Amino acid sequence: xxxxxxxxxxxxxxxxxxxxxxxxxxxxxxxxxxxxxxxxxxxxxxxxxxxxxxxxxxxxxxxxxxxxxxxxxxxxxxxxxxxxxxxxxxxxxxxxxxxxx
Numbered sequence: 170x171x172x173x174x175x176x177x178x179x180x181x182x183x184x185x186x187x188x189x190x191x192x193x194x195x196x197x198x199x200x201x202x203x204x205x206x207x208x209x210x211x212x213x214x215x216x217x218x219x220x221x222x223x224x225x226x227x228x229x230x231x232x233x234x235x236x237x238x239x240x241x242x243x244x245x246x247x248x249x250x251x252x253x254x255x256x257x258x259x260x261x262x263x264x265x266x267x268x269x270x
Contacts, residue, residue, distance in 0.1 A: 188218060
């Protein structure tokens with residue numbers, strides 16, 4: 170695993186999500202009131218992109234069947250999702266967002 174610059178801070182305002190790809194991994198970047206987080210962008214239930222869904226606070230809703238995940242730890246919070254999404258370390262360096270994947 171290595172660190173990769175994925176965006177500038179201005180590209181992901183509070184309440185927004187951004188999909189990035191690192192070594193064929195689709196990763197979702199989230200900017201919540203609590204900070205930045207990164208998870209796999211693929212729902213573990215329906216193989217849909219979470220960044221096509223809705224982010225409310227620290228909860229992202231899958232656009233396909235409405236399952237939800239906590240972006241801070243990847244844990245599912247609403248059925249039909251029962252398998253967590255992978256999380257990734259994320260850092261802010263000056264005005265850049267970096268992810269380790």
